[in-house]
Each structure stands twice: as structure tokens, then as C-alpha cells.
Amino acid sequence: MTDPLKKRRRRSRLMTYGAVAAALALTAAGVGVAQAAATPPPLSFVAATGQVTAERYDYDGEIYLSFDLGLHVIAGKDPLEIWAKRTGYDKPITAERVVVQNGKKKKVALPAGLVPDFNGLKDFTTISIADAAGQVVKEYKTPFCGNSWSSARTRPDAPAANPYPQSCGGYNPFTLGAVWGVQAGWDAQVVDQPPYEDDQPFDLPVGQYTATATVNPVYKQLFGIPAEQGTAKVGVTVVDGDTDRAGLARIKAADAGPVEAAADEHSVHTAEGDAKRQVSAYVPELRAPAKRPTPLKAAPTGGPRPDLRSLPAWEIALEQEDNKWYVNFGATVWNAGTSPLLVDGFRRTGTELMDAYQYFFDAKGNQVGSRPAGTMEWDPREGHLHWHFTDFAQYNLLDSTQKLAVRSGKEAFCLANTDAVDFTIPNAKWRPENTDLSTSCGANTVIAVREVLDIGNGDTYSQYRPGQSFEVTDLPNGTYYIQVLANPEKKLAELDTTNNSALRQIVLGGTPEARTLTVPPVNGIKG
Template identity: 45%
Template sequence: MTTTRTTRLRRPLIAGTTAIAAIAAVTVTAGFAATASDSAKAAAAGPDLRLIAASSSITLTSWKEDPGVYLDLGTYLTAEGTPLELKVTRKSYRDPVTITQTVYEGGKARAKALPNGTVKDFSGLPGFAEITVTDKAGKQVLRRAESFCPNNASGRVRPDAPATSKYPESCPTNPFTLGSVWGVEKGWAANTYAGSYTRPVELAAGTYTAKVSVAKKYRDLFGIANRPATVKVTVQERSFEDGRGAAARTAGSGEHAGHGAAHPAPSAAGAAHAGHGPGHAPTPAQAAAAVTSGAGPSYNVGHGPLKAAPPALPWALKKQQTARSARVGDTEGQTDGSRKAPALGPLAKRPAGKPSVPNVPKPDLRSLPAYGITISDGGEDVPGKDYLAFSANVWNAGPAQLVVDGFRSPGKATMDAYQYFYDAKGKQVGYTPTGTMEWDPRPGHMHWHFTDFASYRLLKADKKETVRSGKEAFCLANTDAVDYTVKNANWHPFNTDLATACGQENSISVREVLDVGSGDTYTQDLPGQSFDITSLPNGTYYIQVLANPENRLKETSTANNSALRKVVLGGKPGKRTVTVPAHELVNAN
């Protein structure tokens, strides 16, 4: 895989959420309610899974300035009797991805291995939904298959179902994910729409009939009845110039009950702020998919996993986002204009007494190989200047959280940082000083950074250092679900919102947490963070990601803190190239 010089590194990060409206009514009227015998049968093995449509008709919009529609047809997979629970893992990057299903026999859960090759990555069940679209004359105009992530946008189908789903949101997209848990809670339904993983289709304005089926191999695997869902589709063409564009869509998405105060619909300016600026991977200019039924869009940021059905931006807002993409990022109390999240609270005062490191579970920081590697000019229009930009992730394999508080003395520009330790009951039983935190005032940051969390180095072919990144201070946040199958993994980490995870300029104290199973990705695409390769000869190099470089943090093991990714530099000054070979079985960048 070879890439050439680009102006700035951009990786797709748009994320959104949806809520389900009127699924329960559809379930009953369609005659899909599970019977007592069905539930008893499901309890003895796997769940009773059924495909339903939330509505018999739906309207999709194609924008004149950006033709194409996303096939969010409002079809869902319901689970009754027991949840649908799948665990997807790989032992190492030398091993293939495998999948097991949790089934129940005699009230006891056991893991049932599914056939080899069922999945190849962690993005969902490939080819699960088969979609055909016919026009008014009955002529087939489209046939396609889409993956299904059981962690897609979901909701209850009956009032006595569990109030919340225990399963994570979305399926991981990080190429170096190690373990994931997918599930549809009992009495819930998950949208079959592939969202960020799909592409728009060209359909002229008019009426169509869409038929959605579950592929035969999955019907056989999970015992799903062959009952396709049929939906009447109306495609309408609009233009932003007709006055019904962004304003109409924004107003409509903000009217859904239950999300008004907590998740206000983004304004034209807010919708453009859909990601992080320098330091965390920024959002691309293009939108990902159409708004689904339910709540207005909200976003997660950083380099986190993509959710099921991100909202599309009207053409005019895409243009605004393109123009502003270099300066979007964190602002005080928010990330992208769509929602606010409370910060984790530190202790009321700095710890007292003698520091101690007790014999209790500790975090285990591990580095993933670098990815998203490309040649960049670092944002500076200087002919002949070349930088090697990349993304890097450090994650926590547990079994304990990494918890660090920073405390600021009056008038000081830095905070003193302390790491805390907890017993099995969650009681704090020790602490130790662990460096400092510093305020970063640059656009796209504007929060407190914990120093010496990780270090990035470019090594020569003999693995001796040749260039070091200046980035060694971080705002910790749970941006990526790296392995949710490890002991004590938290499937619903709290501080995924970077803007409020790391305090404000006038903060007197800050708490930063890296939860078990989650990692924090930073993209190094600015001078001082990326590697200056202008004067380096062509040849083989290694990007080293090193966690806890000064060993200030106390952890389970430091033997797994380093990860290397091989790269091969080529080209000429001002037109450098980089080739990124596969890392064992992971052929992705």
C-alpha cells in the first residue's frame, strides 16, 4: 500500500446516533410478537430473531448538488427469548478473526463457535442484509448486500423489555482491534442499515419498492425465518437553493421528543463541527449517511468507532465544513456543537498522607501499531518540506482503570498529577505522584494534557532512533473499543467526549481516565508531532509507539508497551511516497 504527498491527513470520523420510533406497534400489527413456545425454545438455545420494518413506506432525499440516496429503509432485527450475543476475537495479529455466539442451555450460558470465515474483521456480519429495489413497472433497478452490526442504533419493541441495553454502541473500525462484543438485547431491535459502512445509490426521483431479506447463510446459522420486509420508497430531489435545504433538515431533526435538551439538533455552524482539529483525527468534508427515524443527530469524537447511522449534511453545509475543516475542534464545554457531556470529577482535594502503591489490580497500557500513515506537508505550504503523518493508539488491557487526577496550586501554570489505586470493592487504597499536567491553548485542543503518557519515534532499519515526535502530552479519552472481551472491560465508557474530559483553562483540578478495554488514538499530522523526513534517505524505517515512556505510571506489565510498524520511504524531495506493508495478517492502513 503506497501513498503520496497530501495537504493534510484526514480520516473518517463522523459518528451519529438514532432512536427507533413506533417499532413496538409495528411488531404487534405485523404479527411478529414472540409466542410463549417460541420464547421457551429460544431460552434452550439461541434467541428468536425476526426481521421487521418500522414503516410500510419511507421518503428518501437526493440533493441536486450531491446526487444519491442512502438506503436507510427502517428495517430492524428483533431478539426475543434471549439476547443475540456474539464475541469476536483474534489471539494475535498472526491469527484470523473468529466469532462465537452465547447460547443458553438449562439456564447456563456457553460459547458456541460459529463457522470459520463467518467474519473477517470487526465491522459486522458481512452480506447479512440483501436489498432489491424495483421501479413502478416492476423492473429491478438495484440489488446489493450490506453488512449488519448488531450494535447498530437500537430500541425496545415492548414496554416490559430491559430499560437499557448492556451491549456496546457500534462496531469497531480500528484495523488493530483485538476483541469486540456485539449484541441485540432481549425485547430490543437493531437497525439493519449499514450506515457509515455503506455507499449512496443513484435513484431518480420517483416511487420504488424495496425488499430486504436476511441472507440464507445467516437464516440457517441463527434460525431466522425467511420473511422479507417490503417498504415503499419515495425518492425526492431537493436543492439547497430552494430554501428547503439545511434549515428544513435541521429543524426536522430537532423536533423528536426525548432528545431536545440533552442532544439539541446541530445548527448550520454546529453541524460543520463534526470532529477534532489538530491533535485528534479531524473529520472529513463528506457526510456519511441519511438521518434515520428518531432523534436528531449527536456525535462522538476523537478517533472512536463509527455508529450505525450518521446523518448526512446538505450540500451547502458540506461546503462550509470543507472550508472550516482546518480549524474545527474542541471548544469550551463541547466538541462539535451537537451535545455537551459532563467531565469526570476529580477528588475534592489533592491526596494527603504517605504515597503508596498497594498490591491491587492495576492498568496494563499497551501500544497498537501505527496506522493512517501518509506523507504530509504538515499544513505548511513550503515547497520540498515533507512529513510522515500517522495515527497511534495506546489502550488499557486492565484489569483496572487508569485514573489520574491533576491538582493546581494557585498561580501555577501546571498541575501536579497523581495516579490512584482501588481494591476489588472500588475503594481507593493508595496513590502515587506521576508527573504533571499542562494547559494546551492551541485551537483543536484547549484542555489539560497529561505529560509523558506516550512517545512516538521513527527508527532506522536497524531499529535505532532517527527522529522523535514532539508529542508527549495527552488528554486521555476512550476513543476506541480495542478489546471488550478482556476481564473487567467497560462496554459503556464514560469520557469519550474529549472537550470536557480534560477540563478548562480556569480548572483547579482535572480527572483523566482510560477505561479497561478502551484506547486513545491521536493523529500526528502537524510539524512537531509528525516526523520531519525532508532530509532522510529513502529506505526502510519503523514507527515506534511507546506507552508510559518514563515508567511514571504503575501498571501490570511494561513488557508490552512498545509496538512497531514498518514503512518504506521513496520518491523525491517534495514528492515523497510511503509504502506500508501488511503487519502480519493486518493488511490495512
């Protein structure tokens, strides 16, 4: 089965090498030096180069356009920082900009309607593409959030580090809060392609084009972008990449790169936090512990704790396989607490089991205790091949009276910070280190493992993963509820265990030969 998540990740990675090159070009071309010589505007909109080449590939029957206009914004003497949040799924998203006045930070509300979702500022840029005859062949609008994997400082006097997340955080439909930012003197890439649609992939025939990108007047005024910098033009030459075998090899290599390979089990969508915050609060090393704690300290009676909360199941779909019917689903458990969830596993010599311990920290981030937290087990199945913590979550299908009908076979987990669920809560970790399976869960040759779920971050298991489903072949038609339950055996110490369960209603119908599935939205959210 084709995983639509992989298409989305693959397509975004397709442009990574171009984005990095464009970011380097900003500095190499002298943009930073020129800006350092004078007081820069609050925000600049620039094109790294006036001419780019776009490679067009026919890859196993699918068209790929390696298209990167090299559009960027650059923050002036102060960062561009925006906080977006909703207090409930039935509430609108509100957004505030953090501004510096008289040396102090304060939040100023953005005009209503600019942030309808967590993908960024709506319609930030209008991009018009004309062919060699001057005829406009494509025109579309793109959002902007500022968070960027390829961000770099553009002038010598810019701060040494960028504290802001590396992705926008709008992928999970049940995201609650996001932080978007461009560090002072740093750049952020501007989205230059239309929203991805499976039935209408972005494509341009081989030829010559001119792309004109214009910042929405609302944002030019709001962020102080100079009038002469509101528009950028870039010449585009589309070439047949299939004649460039090295180029095609790059595409295929990117398609099987470390992000995709590491993302077998999880959705990978993460980011992180404020530089000062990362120094002062809860920054456990991710390397595995060397040995069991001796003596083992008891868990403190008070102090910071994680708070595991479940989001409603999402991306729910009906599938038939080997004459059986399954309901597949994605599920997210996140940490809304005052401490990271940190679990260390210690291998029982000569076995495929580890004893797991949860660790606790004081308000300064010092380790102050631990307690047994169940076990970890080695999962040898293809697509896993790592250590699973066995007491993190449970998935149940409940009937209309909310009694257990089916339990999912998925009951062990590799913890990773895959989703930015709410980066607006205190001490949220905007730049977590363990964001996928390449940074978590270990190999079968290790004797110890460390797994972490940081504050504000969620761990998502997307649909189509082994065991991430319920068999419903023999269930009668009717209303059911998918329950995502965190900390089911209460072996983990938390601030609150009353918020560990989330229910998502589904309705089964049809006939044994042709079953149907209806998934009512949650306060209008159809995810």
C-alpha cells in the same frame, strides 16, 4: 486537507435522526405490545414502516442521501450475543455465540467464514432497490453486528437496560476482540446502505423505488428467524432536499454537531460493558476530583493494575507542506490490564499546570492508593483547548538500526476511550463514559481534571492532528520504524512495561522534490 475520517463520521451521523425515529416507531406502532403477548421468536427481522422518504442534498458539491429504511432485528426472550477475537494479527478471527441452556450460558462456535473482520456478520442482508418500472437499479449486501446507538426496548417486559456496546468496533485495523449484542426484547438497526466509497457515493435520483431486504438463509437458520420474517419490503420516495431549507439546516447542524466538534483530536469509536460488570468492577466517577488527596496514600504493592500496550501505527501517509516532507500517522495505546488507568490532575493556583496522580483500586473497585504521575498542561492551540497529560506516550521514528532519527512533537495527550480494542478480555468496559473530548480533559476554567482509560479500550490519535507526524525532509532514503511507546518515563504503575512499544516499518524513497513512502502490511493488515 480533507480528513477521510470526518467524511465517514459525517455520513453515519446523517442518518441518526432517522434511526432514532424508526426505533421509536417500533414501539409506537405497537410492535412491543404484540410481541409481549406471546413467546417471541429468538430473533425477528422487521421494517418499522412500509414507506419512507429519502432526502437528497447537493451540499457544497457533494451528494448526500438521507436514506433510512427502518430495518431492525429484535431479540426474543434471550439476548443475541457474539464474541469475535483473534490471538494475533497473523491469526484468523474466530467467533462464538453465547447461548443460554438450562439457565446457564455457554459459547458455541459460529461456522467459519461468517466473521472475516470486526465489522459484523458478513453478508447478513441482501438489499435490492427497484425503480418505479420494477427495474433493479442497485443490489448489495450489508453486515450486521447488533451494537446500535439507537437501540430501544420493544416490549413492556424487556429488561430496563442494554449492556452491549454502541458501535461494532471494526474501525481500527488492529482491533483484537469485539463483543456484539442485542438485548432481549430490544431492537438493533440493520445496516441498509452499501459500504462507503469516496469515488462512488451512494445515490438515488429523485423518484419512486421499492427496497426489498432479505436475511441470508444461513443467518435465518442459525438465529431462528421465522421464514415469514426473512424479507421486508419498503417503499422509498426520494425527494430533492435542497428545496427543504429546514432539512438542509438539519444536515449542516449534524455535520457540526457535538460528536464532530469533540472529535478534533481523537478518532471516536467506542462502546462498553455488561450491566453486572459495571456495578461490580471499577466504575470511577468521571467528575473531576474536588481537591488533592490528604493524606496521600502510597500505591499498593499488589492488586489490579492497568497494562498499557501500543498498537502498530496506522493510516500512515506522506505529505508535503511549505517545501517540507512529513510522514503523518495514527497511533493507539490501549489498556489490557485488570484496572482502569485513572489519572487526576490538580491545578497549581494561577498557572497553566496541574500535578497528576494515578489512582489504584482493589478487586472490588475500592480506591486504595495513589502516586505522583507527572503533570498536566493546558494546550491553548486551535483544535485542542483542553488539558493534556504529559507522561502517557511518545512517538519516535527509528532508523534501520532502530536508533532514534526523529521524535514527534506530539508528547501530551487527553485520555479518552475512543476505540474498542479488545472487549473480550475480563472486566472490559463495554460502555465507557468518556469517549471523546466533550467528556474528558476540561476547560481552562477548571481547577481539577479526571482522565480515564478503561479496560479493553484504546486511545487513538488519528493522522492530521497537530504534531502527529515526523518531518523527513532531510532524511536519507531507506527503511525506518515508527515507534509508538506508552508510558515512556515509567511514571505510571502497570502490570507489565515490556509490551509498551510497537514498531511499524516504513520505507522512504524518491527524490528531494518527489519523495515516496511505502508501508509494508503487518501480517497482511494494510491499515
